[in-house]
Amino acid sequence: MEPEAELGNHGSPPRDAANAVGATIRARRSRSRLGRVFPLAALPAAVVLWLLSLGHVALDEMGDLGLVEVLPVTFWVAVVVLTVGFCVALRDRRTPGWLYAGYLLALIGVMHASAPLMYSQLSNAWAWKHVAMVDVLLRAGTLPVAHDHGLDVYTEWPGFFSLNAVVVRATGLPSALSYAPWAPPVADALLLAPLVMLYRSFSRSRRLTWAAAWVFYCCYWVTQDYFSAQTFTFLLYLAVIATVVRCLPRPLGLPGDGDTRGAHPLTASGPRGRRRPAVGDHRTRWTLLFLLLPVAAIVCAHPLTPLMLICSLALLAVPRRNRRVVLPILLATIALTAAWDLTVARPFLSQNLRQLAEGLTQPGGNASSALIDLSVASPGQVLVAWTDRVLSALVWLLAALAVVRRPALRRGALPLLAVAPLPMLAGNSYDGEMLFRAYMFALPATAFAMTALLFRPASRSRLRAAALPALLLVLFAGFALSYLGKEYALYFTRDEVRAARWLFEHAPPGSVITGVTEDFPAGYTDYDRYQRLWINMQGASARETFASHPAQTLNRLLPPGQAPAFLMLNKAQEGRLRATGWLPSGPETLRANLDGDPRFRAVYRNPDAVVYEYSRPPAGGTP
Amino acid sequence: MTPALRAALFALAWCAPATTALPDGNALRVTVLGLAWALLPGLPLALRLPPERGVLERSPAGRALRLAVLTVAGSFACTALVSELLQLAGARTELRALLLLALLDTAAVLAPLPRGAGERSAARR
Numbered sequence: 001m002e003p004e005a006e007l008g009n010h011g012s013p014p015r016d017a018a019n020a021v022g023a024t025i026r027a028r029r030s031r032s033r034l035g036r037v038f039p040l041a042a043l044p045a046a047v048v049l050w051l052l053s054l055g056h057v058a059l060d061e062m063g064d065l066g067l068v069e070v071l072p073v074t075f076w077v078a079v080v081v082l083t084v085g086f087c088v089a090l091r092d093r094r095t096p097g098w099l100y101a102g103y104l105l106a107l108i109g110v111m112h113a114s115a116p117l118m119y120s121q122l123s124n125a126w127a128w129k130h131v132a133m134v135d136v137l138l139r140a141g142t143l144p145v146a147h148d149h150g151l152d153v154y155t156e157w158p159g160f161f162s163l164n165a166v167v168v169r170a171t172g173l174p175s176a177l178s179y180a181p182w183a184p185p186v187a188d189a190l191l192l193a194p195l196v197m198l199y200r201s202f203s204r205s206r207r208l209t210w211a212a213a214w215v216f217y218c219c220y221w222v223t224q225d226y227f228s229a230q231t232f233t234f235l236l237y238l239a240v241i242a243t244v245v246r247c248l249p250r251p252l253g254l255p256g257d258g259d260t261r262g263a264h265p266l267t268a269s270g271p272r273g274r275r276r277p278a279v280g281d282h283r284t285r286w287t288l289l290f291l292l293l294p295v296a297a298i299v300c301a302h303p304l305t306p307l308m309l310i311c312s313l314a315l316l317a318v319p320r321r322n323r324r325v326v327l328p329i330l331l332a333t334i335a336l337t338a339a340w341d342l343t344v345a346r347p348f349l350s351q352n353l354r355q356l357a358e359g360l361t362q363p364g365g366n367a368s369s370a371l372i373d374l375s376v377a378s379p380g381q382v383l384v385a386w387t388d389r390v391l392s393a394l395v396w397l398l399a400a401l402a403v404v405r406r407p408a409l410r411r412g413a414l415p416l417l418a419v420a421p422l423p424m425l426a427g428n429s430y431d432g433e434m435l436f437r438a439y440m441f442a443l444p445a446t447a448f449a450m451t452a453l454l455f456r457p458a459s460r461s462r463l464r465a466a467a468l469p470a471l472l473l474v475l476f477a478g479f480a481l482s483y484l485g486k487e488y489a490l491y492f493t494r495d496e497v498r499a500a501r502w503l504f505e506h507a508p509p510g511s512v513i514t515g516v517t518e519d520f521p522a523g524y525t526d527y528d529r530y531q532r533l534w535i536n537m538q539g540a541s542a543r544e545t546f547a548s549h550p551a552q553t554l555n556r557l558l559p560p561g562q563a564p565a566f567l568m569l570n571k572a573q574e575g576r577l578r579a580t581g582w583l584p585s586g587p588e589t590l591r592a593n594l595d596g597d598p599r600f601r602a603v604y605r606n607p608d609a610v611v612y613e614y615s616r617p618p619a620g621g622t623p
Numbered sequence: 624m625t626p627a628l629r630a631a632l633f634a635l636a637w638c639a640p641a642t643t644a645l646p647d648g649n650a651l652r653v654t655v656l657g658l659a660w661a662l663l664p665g666l667p668l669a670l671r672l673p674p675e676r677g678v679l680e681r682s683p684a685g686r687a688l689r690l691a692v693l694t695v696a697g698s699f700a701c702t703a704l705v706s707e708l709l710q711l712a713g714a715r716t717e718l719r720a721l722l723l724l725a726l727l728d729t730a731a732v733l734a735p736l737p738r739g740a741g742e743r744s745a746a747r748r
Binding site for chain 2: 097141142158159160162163165166167169170171172173174178190193194196197200232235236239240242243246247282283286287290293294296297298300301344
């Protein structure tokens with residue numbers, strides 16, 4: 001092409017110009033064809049590479065960077081191919097929706113299905129805890145009250161466990177353990193539809209919508225997608241919010257795909273002040289009536305999500321134009337929550353009223369109570385913790401900047417949804433989790449705002465085209481560190497599970513089951529028959545003395561009486577201790593001290609776990 | 624809702640409790656129950672909702688998206704509520720839950736459209 005164009009410069013001007021134009025058109029067509037074919041080829045290639053990479057992971061070599069340090073190069077190549085393919089797809093406004101959906105599902109697979117595909121056992125002690133709740137419900141017919149490590153919350157909000165009890169019995173599966181490992185990929189895949197629906201209400205640009213969904217998943221690092229009531233109710237929450245926002249009146253005349261040259265799909269709106277008429281007619285009434293089903297399910301399954309829903313709906317009801325739509329569902333949510341809290345959940349609330357009131361006076365403490373002490377953490381864990389913090393701060397900062405820079409964002413529901421969870425930060429620490437939950441509930445809105453700031457679908461700039469995959473790869477790297485970088489304490493080997501099973505088969509009912517941390521598979525097995533003691537939750541002094549004087553410390557912490565006490569120390573607990581530096585000396589010293597102390601008798605041992613029986617001193621004796 | 628879809632959903636509603644006759648953990652049993660819990664009664668109820676007003680919302684993709692979201696959210700929520708109500712009443716067994724859900728699904732599939740609801744009546748306005 002180029003020689004012809006050059007020759008043309010010396011020939012007759014009209015013919016040369018026509019040649020040059022023809023060459024440009026042909027070059028563009030060729031690029032366009034490549035742009036359309038590449039995403040179609042990159043998606044299956046990335047999936048195949050990812051699946052092949054999972055066969056070569058040395059899980060035993062996992063250190064304080066979790067899965068990040070053991071995933072093979074092919075895994076990261078798959079991520080690069082997937083991201084570049086997605087970015088190329090975003091360049092073409094004719095890319096079909098199914099291809100974007102395929103890319104997002106592949107991303108979810110890479111992020112959340114890798115662990116269940118590689119691990120032989122359910123990961124995350126909290127998921128095991130919830131499986132144990134379902135097992136007890138099936139055995140006992142109800143969830144017995146236990147004022148032990150927050151178990152009473154489950155008794156008062158048992159919706160999720162009742163649902164799973166029916167699922168297990170109806171399918172005839174032996175336990176929820178059969179499907180719990182697949183909860184993260186399934187829950188995250190189910191989130192995609194309400195997320196896209198919400199984003200389509202924010203902008204008509206399909207490309208911005210799918211790019212924002214990608215950003216959402218890359219920033220969704222808070223590990224709240226495992227087998228839990230929070231995962232279930234977050235899905236319902238997002239469905240309710242997406243449906244309500246879709247019913248709200250909004251500006252008319254948004255361009256089809258934001259491809260008006262140079263105009264952002266959010267800013268190129270129609271005449272200001274002209275809005276779709278308020279929808280208070282029968283169409284909305286029936287939809288809102290339908291939403292009572294998910295709202296009621298949220299109310300009986302989780303204590304926090306109904307409050308987050310009330311906050312979000314209350315803020316959505318602030319602009320006068322939204323009230324006809326939002327007020328009915330807001331009032332219904334308040335009524336259902338109050339009815340539940342004053343009847344079924346009343347015992348829990350009346351017992352914890354004082355603690356709830358104290359939380360109101362310590363907003364700073366609520367926000368920081370779950371942040372780990374980096375001065376004693378391992379270098380890998382410091383990197384992971386800083387990544388969490390920087391990623392979260394970046395999301396908030398860029399979202400705030402987006403609201404300042406893009407006036408169209410300020411006129412809609414987005415800023416209201418982004419700040420809605422913040423009042424909860426002032427209200428309660430939620431066992432140290434509130435900061436992360438607030439981040440999670442705000443993320444659908446903040447991720448979209450962040451994308452609207454950084455991504456211009458119509459831009460032809462080569463710099464922007466190159467920057468987008470780089471930015472998405474940086475976000476993925478942040479996610480990988482924050483989410484997969486904690487697997488050292490979440491991953492359980494077959495031997496660890498075997499040791500825990502042995503413990504509960506041999507420990508007599510009434511025994512005290514002890515762990516240095518909660519990272520203990522099946523630690524809540526038959527929770528109504530055993531007592532539990534986690535050393536790391538007993539305050540700084542217990543943590544400091546336990547490594548050097550385990551017997552004295554344990555004797556001080558054990559409940560009165562002569563109930564047998566067992567201590568399990570497993571690989572995941574050791575991983576947590578190494579990474580967080582919770583004990584003044586490492587787990588190796590602790591294990592040596594336990595092995596050298598005659599009051600701790602190793603009754604079961606395998607390469608990944610030891611179970612000790614602790615001989616209590618006789619009543620009145622000196623430990 | 625076409626008669627064929629109505630018949631299919633009705634059949635699915637009653638196949639769910641019937642599958643408990645199959646062996647424990649049987650793949651067909653798990654699949655039918657999974658489908659029933661994901662689609663019923665959310666799909667027939669969501670199909671009865673009147674169409675939305677905006678151009679975007681009335682596009683086939685927009686309608687399918689809303690239908691999918693409401694179907695899954697409504698169905699899971701209904702299953703959770705039925706199991707929770709039986710739990711609170713101290714009467715939870717899997718067969719009772721499945722039969723109660725099948726009755727609700729039947730009502731959602733077969734009940735006549737309420738006045739003012741439904742796509743056809745809304746389209747006439």
